[in-house]
Amino acid sequence: MSIQKGDKLPSANFMTMGPDGPEPLDTETLFSGKRVALFAVPGAFTPTCSAKHLPGYKSLVSEFKEKGIDTIACTSVNDVFVMDAWGKDQGLKGEIILLADGNGSFAKAVGLELDGSGFGMGSRSQRYAMVINDSVVENVFVEKGGEFKVSAAGYLLENL
Numbered sequence: 305m306s307i308q309k310g311d312k313l314p315s316a317n318f319m320t321m322g323p324d325g326p327e328p329l330d331t332e333t334l335f336s337g338k339r340v341a342l343f344a345v346p347g348a349f350t351p352t353c354s355a356k357h358l359p360g361y362k363s364l365v366s367e368f369k370e371k372g373i374d375t376i377a378c379t380s381v382n383d384v385f386v387m388d389a390w391g392k393d394q395g396l397k398g399e400i401i402l403l404a405d406g407n408g409s410f411a412k413a414v415g416l417e418l419d420g421s422g423f424g425m426g427s428r429s430q431r432y433a434m435v436i437n438d439s440v441v442e443n444v445f446v447e448k449g450g451e452f453k454v455s456a457a458g459y460l461l462e463n464l
Contacts, residue, residue, distance in 0.1 A: 306415035307434075311441050314413040318379065318403035321388035329403065331410075335439040338374040343433040343455055344411070346418060347425060348382045348390035352452050357431070358394050360457035365399045368457075371464045373435075379403040381411055381428045405429065416446065433460045 307313070318329045334340065343361060345353035361368075361376055368376055377400065380387065384404040391402045403410075411417045411429035420428040433455040435442040443463060445454035453459060 306446065307441055307444060309441055309443055313436060313439050313441065314410075316405075316410040316413050318405055318410065319384035319387075320401060320403060321384055321391075326384045329401075331439070334375070334377065334401075334403075335436050337438055338436075339372055339438075339442075340375045340377055340436045341368055341373045341433065341460060342377045342379065342436055343457075343460070344379045344416065344429040344431060346380070346420060346428045346431060348380050348386050349393070352431075353380070354390070354394070356452060357455070357457075358390075358396075358400070361400055362394065362396065364457045364461055367461055368464075371461065373464070375401060377401040377403055379405050379410060379429065381405050381408040381426075431455050435460070435464060 313331050313335055316331050319326050320329050345357050382404055383406045387402040387404040405411055408427045416430045416432055418428040418430045420426060431447040434444045447455050
């Protein structure tokens, strides 16, 4: 069963790119005492993720901050080097934290894995968005297969 509104996030580790290379970042550090907008994409550099999903959040950073969001983060089952390259490609300058879930352990822990093996992509994350308040899910929106609606930045912003 996938994570639901009111659930505490499971403990997990991500990788991020720091000034000296890859650095671990655990869920406790990322979510404790903060209100975070977290969205997940099936893969960095994939069409919808690069053309709509990440750019939508990037364009609305200030609006999220005005509505009490401390941090915006994006996770994907990609390695930290791919996530870093994607952030550079998208012109991110620190306004969104890119979280590499290279082994899919977070996607699995929250019950939002996606079997992309039919497309040669292996295990991935479903497309979703969550608002997490002090490590507890305030709201979660999971896309139906192939859709891009409820995890979009505008939709999440309207539902804060």
